[in-house]
Amino acid sequence: MDSSTLPVAPAPSSVLFARGVIARLDVWDTLRVAVQEGWGGSGATEKRMWLASVIVDAFEETVPTPDDQYVEEILVQVLADEFDTDLQDGSAEPVAVDLVRLWDETRVGRDDLVLRFEARADRMRGKRAVAQEVPSKDAEEWEGEDGDDDDDSPMDEDDEVPQLMEPSSEPRGRQEPEIDEDGFTMVKGKGKAHR
Secondary structure, rough: HHHHHHOOOOHHHHHHHHHHHHHHHHHHHHHHHHHOOOOOOOOOOHHHHHHHHHHHHHHHHHOOOOOOHHHHHHHHHHHHHHHHHOOOOOOOHHHHHHHHHHHHHHOOOOHHHHHHHHHHHHOOOOOOOOOOOOOOOOOOHHOOOOOOOOOOOOOOOOOOOOOOOOOOOOOOOOOOOOEOOOOEEOOOOOOOOOO
């Protein structure tokens, strides 16, 4: 057997990073609800794993290394495209920050953060994720005294921040995914260019 045809094992730091990405996505409540409720269709669990591979590839192959804004754009776009979820809860930002931190730490062989996310994912396994309901804009409680449903007043400290938008029932103008020469689906950020 020719040694040039043998697959090359990934670097230990790459394996550690991939473990951290999977664990971090497993504890992201928004994604947990989307998978649990089947917003991504019957292959929602596989889509979560595919998202993990997209993130790992982005860090392994992109120069300069992706920053948290770039990673957040990937997360928001994948939830929109693959899970029909218009993410407005701001939860992608801390996930993106954690993923960049995981990358930095695993490059130098530190596994503390990976182990913490894996332990948290183990504790959450089998537990049902719960999303907070976001009232529809036309609900009576949102209407002002004059019947106007536009509420421009600032939020009070006691007001709850919506955690998740339900998937839209209206069809969106979805673009067909772009497939590269190796058969992988290309993920593109919306709006901002990668720095």
